[in-house]
Amino acid sequence: MNQKKSIIGMVHIGALPGTxxxxxxxxxIIKNAVADALILQNAGVDSIMIENMHDRPYLNRNVGPEIVAAITSVAIRLRQEVSVPMGIQILAGANKAALAVALAAGFDFIRAEGFVFGHLADEGMMNSDAGELLRYRKQIGAEHIRIFTDIKKKHSSHAISGDVSIAETAKAAEFFLVDGVIVTGSATGEKASLEDVKAVKxxxxxxVLIGSGIDEKNIEEYxxxxxxxxxxxxxxxxxxxENEVDEERVQRFMQKVQMF
Structure with missing residues (x-):
């Protein structure tokens, strides 16, 4: 792909036991996740990320052993079936658990939230965990697993850090040794501000990754x-x-970006 851009396709695994x-x-749950992942891979995405978005309402940081065990079983099967790089996010803010699952399953990256500057999420107050998370990554021998973090995360209030710009937040994440930052809109499916993306870049x-609202019509803009x-x-x-991956949509999108 031109300019070494990466398209990361999402697999939203089904609601897990206990939710x-x-x-x-x-x-x-595993069968459906594999089906979605193979559609994404066959259409040419560069990597795939899994997420427990159907587990709503989400717990704050600590999701429970039943969730970690279930996600691990899904992740290991996906790693057996899929050859592209893979990542994981465990909602909400269960960044340590995501690292542990990624290590067990042979994944390549995690998507973290609450890495720098605490924020008020719909799950409650989420304090920053960069220092603790990177020490944990070191302790378990997972330094090869990259951490990409949301900044000024969607579905959250940032009033307490309102005097800190998104660019300053990104700089703080970089200073705290993150591997990449993610810019989003205000909610799932909402596109990011182009000015925010430019400022962070x-x-x-x-x-710099864009983490919400990208579609076939606006991808060229970003x-x-x-x-x-x-x-x-x-x-x-x-x-x-909430629906299954649509093969036609993915193929159409990937054909378009191949022309850039």
Missing amino acids: PRNNQQIET KAVNVP WTYADGFIVGSYFKRNGNW
Whole structure:
């Protein structure tokens, strides 16, 4: 792909055991996750990330052993079936758990939240964990697993850090040794401010990813200013993150970016 941009496709694994919306056995959850992942891989995405978004309402940082065990079983099966690089996010803010699963399953990166500057999320107050997280990564021998973090995270209030710009937040994350930063809109499926993306790209030397709202129509607008694009909602049937991956949508999108 030109300019070494990365397209990261999302697999939203089914609601896991113990969560309010769970109504499937783990083997069915795994089967559906593999089906979505193979569609994404066959259409040419550069990497795939899994996330437990169906587990709402989310717990704050500590998700419980039943969730970690279930996600690990999904991740290991996906790693056996999929050859592209893979990443994981465990909601909400379960960054240590994500690192542990990534190490066990042979994944390549995690998406973290609450890395620098605490914020008020819909799960409650989330304090920053960069120091603790990077020490944990060192302790378990997972330094090869990259950490990409949201800054001024979606679905959150940042009033307490309102005097800190998104560029300054990105600089702080870089200073605290993050491997890349993620810029989003205000909610899932909402596009990021182009001015925010430009400001962050100018401020840091680590990769800048856009983490929400990317679709076939606006990808060209953002292409020059980011190093990677996490695409979730748009790749799903009817553009709804709750649905299965839509092969036609993914293929159409990937054909377009191949022309850039």
